Amino acid sequence: DTEVTQTPKHLVMGMTNKKSLKCEQHMGHRAMYWYKQKAKKPPELMFVYSYEKLSINESVPSRFSPECPNSSLLNLHLHALQPEDSALYLCASSPLPGGTSTDTQYFGPGTRLTVL
């Protein structure tokens, strides 16, 4: 298995809803990432997990809450989002975590989120 999967593909939610995005990889990668991408813009890093521990939080608002239950799974819990949070949310993984080495990130197809 050489891919990163994300569910759901599309999500529409109201500002009072609670929802979760899911990301999964079975490549044995030990680093996982959440990115937010607005239309016609590059991805913006939100969170990095290394060995299931949060290593980077790019000052993301608390209405976004990441979780890494195990080395294959990464969740992003959403609560009380704003319309400006509408975007494509991308998950990525890499074989080695940041730290003493650098490696290639492999991206999932993304979840298209619309906040009404």
Next chain:
Amino acid sequence: AQSVTQLDSQVPVFEEAPVELRCNYSSSVSVYLFWYVQYPNQGLQLLLKYLSGSTLVESINGFEAEFNKSQTSFHLRKPSVHISDTAEYFCAVSPPPGSGNTGKLIFGQGTTLQVKP
């Protein structure tokens, strides 16, 4: 700190013509370099990467990029494009090990390649 500049926001080209997408980076230390492609309504796919060794790297679908350290460039080229190459292309750099910013990809603003029939 590192930065990436993609000099062209849009590149229109006719099918079967050659194309070059330009990427320049700024860094006082060695970096790793990547090109990612994003087809409409999809995630990013790794196209090719330069980590070390030969400065010319190739992808399986006919793209190539050349690392030029003196010019701090990593331009992407294809001798003959197809309609299916229409996509957004992102150049990215990865900070060197031990810099404290590892785990971060620094992206350029992207170049939209529009291949016309």
